[in-house]
Amino acid sequence: MTRAxxxxxxxxxxxxxxxxxxxxxxxxxxxxxxxxxxxPCATFARVFDAVAAGEAGLAVVPIENSLAGSIYENYDLxxxxxxxxxxxxxxxxxxxxIGFPGTPLSRIRQVYSHPVALAQCRxxxxxxxxxxxxxxxxxxxxxxxLRQRELRESAAIASSDAxxxxxxxxxxxxxxxxxxxxxxxxxxxxxxxxxxxxAKTTVVFALKNEPGALFKALSVFALRNIDLTKIESRxxxxxxxxxxxxxxxxxxxxxxxxxxxxxxLREMTLFFRVLGSYRxx
Amino acid sequence: MTRAxxxxxxxxxxxxxxxxxxxxxxxxxxxxxxxxxxxPCATFARVFDAVAAGEAGLAVVPIENSLAGSIYENYDLxxxxxxxxxxxxxxxxxxxxIGFPGTPLSRIRQVYSHPVALAQCRxxxxxxxxxxxxxxxxxxxxxxxLRQRELRESAAIASSDAxxxxxxxxxxxxxxxxxxxxxxxxxxxxxxxxxxxxAKTTVVFALKNEPGALFKALSVFALRNIDLTKIESRxxxxxxxxxxxxxxxxxxxxxxxxxxxxxxLREMTLFFRVLGSYRxx
Numbered sequence: 001m002t003r004a005x006x007x008x009x010x011x012x013x014x015x016x017x018x019x020x021x022x023x024x025x026x027x028x029x030x031x032x033x034x035x036x037x038x039x040p041c042a043t044f045a046r047v048f049d050a051v052a053a054g055e056a057g058l059a060v061v062p063i064e065n066s067l068a069g070s071i072y073e074n075y076d077l078x079x080x081x082x083x084x085x086x087x088x089x090x091x092x093x094x095x096x097x098i099g100f101p102g103t104p105l106s107r108i109r110q111v112y113s114h115p116v117a118l119a120q121c122r123x124x125x126x127x128x129x130x131x132x133x134x135x136x137x138x139x140x141x142x143x144x145x146l147r148q149r150e151l152r153e154s155a156a157i158a159s160s161d162a163x164x165x166x167x168x169x170x171x172x173x174x175x176x177x178x179x180x181x182x183x184x185x186x187x188x189x190x191x192x193x194x195x196x197x198x199a200k201t202t203v204v205f206a207l208k209n210e211p212g213a214l215f216k217a218l219s220v221f222a223l224r225n226i227d228l229t230k231i232e233s234r235x236x237x238x239x240x241x242x243x244x245x246x247x248x249x250x251x252x253x254x255x256x257x258x259x260x261x262x263x264x265l266r267e268m269t270l271f272f273r274v275l276g277s278y279r280x281x
Numbered sequence: 282m283t284r285a286x287x288x289x290x291x292x293x294x295x296x297x298x299x300x301x302x303x304x305x306x307x308x309x310x311x312x313x314x315x316x317x318x319x320x321p322c323a324t325f326a327r328v329f330d331a332v333a334a335g336e337a338g339l340a341v342v343p344i345e346n347s348l349a350g351s352i353y354e355n356y357d358l359x360x361x362x363x364x365x366x367x368x369x370x371x372x373x374x375x376x377x378x379i380g381f382p383g384t385p386l387s388r389i390r391q392v393y394s395h396p397v398a399l400a401q402c403r404x405x406x407x408x409x410x411x412x413x414x415x416x417x418x419x420x421x422x423x424x425x426x427l428r429q430r431e432l433r434e435s436a437a438i439a440s441s442d443a444x445x446x447x448x449x450x451x452x453x454x455x456x457x458x459x460x461x462x463x464x465x466x467x468x469x470x471x472x473x474x475x476x477x478x479x480a481k482t483t484v485v486f487a488l489k490n491e492p493g494a495l496f497k498a499l500s501v502f503a504l505r506n507i508d509l510t511k512i513e514s515r516x517x518x519x520x521x522x523x524x525x526x527x528x529x530x531x532x533x534x535x536x537x538x539x540x541x542x543x544x545x546l547r548e549m550t551l552f553f554r555v556l557g558s559y560r561x562x
Contacts, residue, residue: 066521069353180519214512215496215503222496229522231495233512238461240347241510 003030004281006087006187006194008058010035014187015047015056021140021162023091027185028060030089031281042137048077051188059083059188065093066182068116070232074186075246078204078275079234083188085202085276093181095121097172098143098163099155105171110134112142113157121157124175131155143168186276197254198279200229203262204246206236206271213268214245220264226251244271253277284311285562287368287468287475289339291316295468296328296337302421302443304372308466309341311370312562323418329358332469340364340469346374347463349397351513356527359469359485359556360515366483366557367475368468375462376402378453379424379444380436386452391415393423394438402438405456412436424449467557478535479560481510484543485527487517487552494549495526501545507532525552534558 014036016024025038039056041047050056061074078085095117099108108131111118115135118125125133134154136142142156147166155171156162163170186202207213221228230248235241251258253274266272295317297305306319320337322328331337342355359366376398380389389412392399396416399406406414415435417423423437428447436452437443444451467483488494502509511529516522532539534555547553 064516066516067518069516072350178518180521182521211506211508212503214509215499218496218499222493225492227492228495230524231512231514235345235347235350237348237459240461240463243511 004279005033006031006281008032008036012036012057013039013050013055015039015041015050015059017041017044017047017061018138019140019144019162021143021159021165022138023093023159023183024060024062024185026159026161027062027089027091027183028058028187030091031060031087031185031187032058044073044077048081048083048188051083051190052081054190057189057193058086060185061188062183063186064184064230065116066180067120067178072234075232075234078188078246079244082191084191084193084196085186085278086189086194087187087198087278087281088200089185089187089281090182091185093120093176093183094159094174095157095176096160096163096170097124097155097175098158098168099146099171100152101169103152103155103171107153108155110151110154111157112136112145112154114139114142117157120177120181121175123177124172140165187278196277197252198277199250199252200280201249201251201253201258201277202246202275203249203265204244204273204275205265205269206242206244207269209242216268217245217265220261221249224257224261226257226261246275285560286314287312287562289313289317293317293338294320294331294336296320296322296331296340298322298325298328298342299419300421300425300443302424302440302446303419304374304440304464305341305343305466306421307440307442308343308370308372308464309339309468311372312341312368312466312468313339325354325358329362329364329469332364332471333362335471338470338474339367341466342469343464344467345465345511346397347461348401348459353515356513356515359527360525363472364469365472365474365477366467366559367470368479368559368562369481370466370468370562371463372466373462374401374457374464375440375455376438376457377441377444377451378405378436378456379439379449380427380452381433382450384433384436384452388434389436391432391435392438393417393426393435395420395423398438401458401462402456404458405453421446468559477558478533479558480531480533481561482530482532482534482539482558483527483556484530484546485525485554485556486546486550487523487525488550490523497549498526498546501542502530505538505542507538507542527556
């Protein structure tokens with residue numbers, strides 16, 4: 001099966017948060033294919049900086065999980081930087097219990113993973129009552145830690161990619177509480193690097209603090225039958241209880257209706273920016 | 282100055298997350314006065330459970346910070362429980378560097394606090410480059426830790442209440458990056474314990490997944506000139522990319538216009554609940 005890809009040059013560095021084997025790396029491959037060079041970063045801030053500074057050609061960051069909700073840090077970083085969203089992709093999150101081959105579950109004393117992954121496997125971990133849960137900055141990083149420190153009485157929760165990369169075994173498959181677990185990722189680039197346009201457009205704006213302001217803002221889309229797939233609000237620093245709204249539209253910025261809606265929206269915003277118009281890959 | 286208070290019996294137990302001296306405890310006193318008995322809890326889940334089980338008469342939980350945004354865990358807990366919001370209050374968050382009396386800043390090797398407090402004092406901490414930042418579950422708990430373990434080369438970031446309660450000193454006042462730092466708290470009780478009504482009403486609802494659904498939902502308020510002060514969306518578990526909306530209205534549930542608006546809203550919701558109608562105290 002051939003999938004549509006973002007047209008990136010082979011060898012392009014793709015920054016992501018976490019260690020090799022992280023779900024973000026898989027998202028990067030889904031968007032760009034296998035010819036790119038993953039660039040693991042310790043923090044999301046570092047991922048954005050790497051692209052802004054030209055060290056990497058693209059960033060791939062999670063923006064939302066179907067169970068845990070939005071990743072607010074990345075919404076705030078989108079605003080702090082001027083990068084452009086150039087593609088999105090969805091990754092099914094499957095959590096596996098990973099350890100040294102043949103380790104019986106009864107021998108495991110610690111389970112390492114990202115706090116969100118631990119929370120998403122609560123039922124399974126509840127049955128491993130003798131194992132302590134240890135929060136780690138990254139799922140794949142937890143597997144790497146096991147391997148490097150030879151922690152034979154520990155296990156990690158991470159992807160099958162991470163098990164393969166660090167040469168450990170899946171001790172128990174799909175230990176997540178809820179199978180409807182997907183993460184949406186955005187690919188980000190410096191402005192103008194890729195042609196804008198696609199089925200989805202993301203905008204951010206601030207409104208005057210007056211009654212009905214949000215209703216009026218949303219009317220510019222409703223009047224044109226443009227569907228909203230997501231609305232997110234974040235506080236504006238220095239203006240308590242005023243908000244920035246991030247809205248995802250099922251509309252291409254190159255279409256007349258989208259252009260008209262956004263022109264209409266700008267009449268009523270104090271601040272407005274198109275964060276990108278892109279395809280789902 | 283006498284403030285309006287919630288009419289609670291003296292000695293009522295008020296559950297909050299954190300140790301004595303936490304900002305939530307101060308919020309509890311603002312709402313109820315000093316005659317109540319604070320009940321410190323380790324987690325937000327424990328706070329909700331304490332009220333649900335009748336161990337405490339009230340809970341006081343942070344719902345939103347003017348810089349960090351919503352406290353999503355508490356939005357999710359509001360939905361998982363059937364408690365009712367009976368009052369709100371706002372606390373100005375002032376972060377102080379706290380340690381043993383007379384400790385010179387140059388001697389400090391670790392700074393303990395809640396990760397959000399550490400993030401809100403980034404500029405000040407940037408100048409203390411030799412001090413390592415240590416994430417702790419609670420600001421006041423960090424001060425307690427210093428005191429109990431006699432950590433004379435460490436400091437904590439917390440409130441002046443925490444410094445007083447644990448007998449330590451404020452080494453540097455108001456080290457927060459941004460003075461516009463407020464947290465909004467809700468007081469929660471079992472349903473029917475307190476008469477409903479007040480300037481603000483909070484509702485939560487789910488909409489059919491169809492174009493214009495949110496716009497139509499908000500129209501029930503706009504058509505009646507009811508102001509929205511906040512809208513928050515949270516994922517619905519098991520239904521990827523569908524959302525629950527939490528909306529704060531500047532309206533009293535006892536008024537005819539609010540009752541009409543909510544009746545109108547119910548015509549278009551798949552799920553609807555009034556989380557409370559209450560005063561600001």
